[in-house]
Amino acid sequence: xxxxxxxxxxxxxxxxxxxxxxxxxxxxxxxxxxxxxxxxxxxxxxxxxxxxxxxxxxxxxxxxxxxxxxxxxxxxxxxxxxxxxxxxxxxxxxxxxxxxxxxxxxxxxxxxxxxxxxxxxxxxxxxxxxxxxxxxxxxxxxxxxxxxxxxxxxxxxxxxxxxxxxxxxxxxxxxxxxxxxxxxxxxxxxxxxxxxxxxxxxxxxxxxxxxxxxxxxxxxxxxxxxxxxxxxxxxxxxxxxxxxxxxxxxxxxx
Ligand SMILES: NC(=O)c1ccc[n+]([C@@H]2O[C@H](COP(=O)([O-])OP(=O)(O)OC[C@H]3O[C@@H](n4cnc5c(N)ncnc54)[C@H](O)[C@@H]3O)[C@@H](O)[C@H]2O)c1
Numbered sequence: 001x002x003x004x005x006x007x008x009x010x011x012x013x014x015x016x017x018x019x020x021x022x023x024x025x026x027x028x029x030x031x032x033x034x035x036x037x038x039x040x041x042x043x044x045x046x047x048x049x050x051x052x053x054x055x056x057x058x059x060x061x062x063x064x065x066x067x068x069x070x071x072x073x074x075x076x077x078x079x080x081x082x083x084x085x086x087x088x089x090x091x092x093x094x095x096x097x098x099x100x101x102x103x104x105x106x107x108x109x110x111x112x113x114x115x116x117x118x119x120x121x122x123x124x125x126x127x128x129x130x131x132x133x134x135x136x137x138x139x140x141x142x143x144x145x146x147x148x149x150x151x152x153x154x155x156x157x158x159x160x161x162x163x164x165x166x167x168x169x170x171x172x173x174x175x176x177x178x179x180x181x182x183x184x185x186x187x188x189x190x191x192x193x194x195x196x197x198x199x200x201x202x203x204x205x206x207x208x209x210x211x212x213x214x215x216x217x218x219x220x221x222x223x224x225x226x227x228x229x230x231x232x233x234x235x236x237x238x239x240x241x242x243x244x245x246x247x248x249x250x251x252x253x254x
Contacts, residue, residue, distance in 0.1 A: 015042025215250020
């Protein structure tokens with residue numbers, strides 16, 4: 001198990017689901033964690049859970065669509081802990097199921113703003129800081145299997161998640177020589193509150209159908225994604241950059 005003792009890690013969307021579990025995993029391995037979320041209740045609960053487990057974390061209320069708030073998030077990491085080693089740009093929202101021909105443009109833009117522009121805002125501020133440091137750093141962006149294939153009635157979400165993969169690869173090319181590795185994770189359906197918020201799972205029948213889309217016939221867990229993120233940030237992944245790592249139980253095997 002790789003150690004992150006004294007590393008400084010920012011996790012966005014760390015007030016719930018995959019982000020919270022990943023923040024706890026980094027803290028468990030010794031990292032100082034900056035918990036960023038637009039939901040201050042959820043974010044503070046994560047900080048408390050990390051403290052209860054003997055770890056170190058700070059909360060910064062952050063809306064990733066706001067570049068000034070994102071800059072503040074990076075500034076807090078540096079002010080509190082001296083530098084920024086790793087970032088998991090994970091904050092995101094699900095989308096309602098609406099066909100392209102009926103999708104309200106404002107709603108479409110909002111999904112893109114949070115899920116794609118939000119990742120850009122975070123990487124911009126994080127990279128500006130990391131490039132001032134003489135260390136090996138790592139960023140992981142949370143895309144989705146829906147960054148690799150389409151999904152009916154989810155055009156905004158799939159477009160944003162495909163965009164995250166392009167953004168990741170371009171940034172990986174720009175920053176590899178400077179020692180910053182940048183990768184994505186592409187989870188399939190993971191058991192978090194997002195599935196309900198996005199109206200993906202409304203009843204037991206839909207849940208069973210969703211499980212059946214995976215070769216393993218189940219949803220993934222936030223911990224399974226967290227392990228992949230932590231590994232991509234670790235020295236064990238020292239020659240991996242620009243990658244889009246599936247955490248998807250065989251979703252894309254058919
Ligand atoms: N759950 C899945 O099946 C699944 C699959 C693939 C990818 N993902 C991606 O994983 C990421 C995390 O999702 P989750 O399933 O843990 O969902 P979640 O709803 O449990 O957590 C998402 C968190 O992001 C925060 N957030 C939302 N908008 C924000 C904003 N503008 N600024 C800052 N924080 C914001 C929320 O407050 C919440 O705490 C998302 O990017 C999602 O698209 C999820």
